Amino acid sequence: MKTQPHLFQRCRLSALALWLGLALAGHALAESGVLIRTSDLKQKPFLDATTTGSVASGSNVTITSRQGAWLQVKSANGQSGWVKLLNVRTSTGTSSGSVGGTLGTLGKVITTGSSGTTVTTGVKGLTSGEVTSTHPDPQQLNKLNGYATSSSQAAQSARSANLSRKSGVPDISPTSTATPGSNP
């Protein structure tokens, strides 16, 4: 699989350190991405941080960390800094070379007939057929209902996790447009 092992895997032995690490430092990543537009390279993950350079549209970068609306990247020529997360795409495209590896790790997949329909075995999956042909399970529904929480309980739990409601967040119409290009 294309995805590199991420922090959870590498730090399995020290769960506490892991949580603290995530909470304090964002995610350690080792993914690659491509810039969809020429982007400022910032010293810190903020709009008003010092610009230290620029990465051209179409450049490949290695993503090393993520914070807020920003990705910390390294460019092919060794520059590093922060670029806007939304300026980067991570598609692997249609590289067929990794298909075998992916399927090998996630279950045996048998391709049946010329239609290319795949049937997954060995892994409990949820296919289109299963969703439409299943039988109801009222006991599971009762269980689900039993786990429900009230909004006041959820708010209390959120406070314990140091979360608080933020005011001033605007509604955003899906047909509106952000101002493009003001901060590349």
Next chain:
Amino acid sequence: MRHTLLALALSATCVMPAQAANLNDILNQLGNNPDLVNAIGSTVKNFADANRNIGPQEEQEIGNGLASNMLGAAPLVNDPNLQRYVNDVGVWVASQSGVTGINWRFGVIDTNTINSFAMPGGVVFITKGLLAQLHSEAELACVLGHESTHVLRHHHLRAIQSASGKDALSSALQGVVAYKGNQQAQQIGANLASGFSEVYVRGLDKSDEFEADINGMVLCARAGYNPYALPAVLQTLDALNPQDSNLQMMFSTHPSPRARLDKIDQVVGDRLEPWASGTENTVRFGAATAHYTTSNR
């Protein structure tokens, strides 16, 4: 209908019970769709005409029937701590809509398929497979905010009324009639469930998925999280191999992660940047999910 619902949902100060599901609109389609009447038969039509009052309670019962069906295909992960945690996060995020009276129930279902689902009335499922891809509570919160938006804006009802959902509509209608004739949730009838289940196979309207992404970010920001955790999840999905069998259903029912990222880039851009310093992660995320995020890689 859409504008009314939107206006209601967007009114942050407005406190009200969940809006009535517009299943009535489905029934109304009988009037201008003779093919449909032929398909379901005049007895069903007459019954439907006489029983078109379907309110929030009934919407919830229908959602319960669908949830029960989904759980028949993939049961809940047997981990009460995880399930309660997901409810704590989900209800916190969904309640930022200001809409009250929805019986929210969130659950992690036991399948490696990477997906999440919303049912009319307030049930939201995330699969163990998707949970395994998440890095933080902010990412979880944004995914749940996306699904909650489908519930808040009745997107399933719109999908079932769309032209591509004709068969589903016919099944749903027969199911509504069966349901109205027998007020027991477990007797909703295979027709209704299969009608709506079609929606889970076909997917919702693309525009509704984009709307759910954008409003999911807004809810996430109001709940105190970094809203850019949503595009972060999409980048993770975008980096996965699209041939992966566990992704097939998500990819067949949603616009591609790349198209969703492009839409967020175009519509949201920097507009939520002031809230990007919100919470990324919590200790409780690690405590509740560590087992799943490490074991499914």
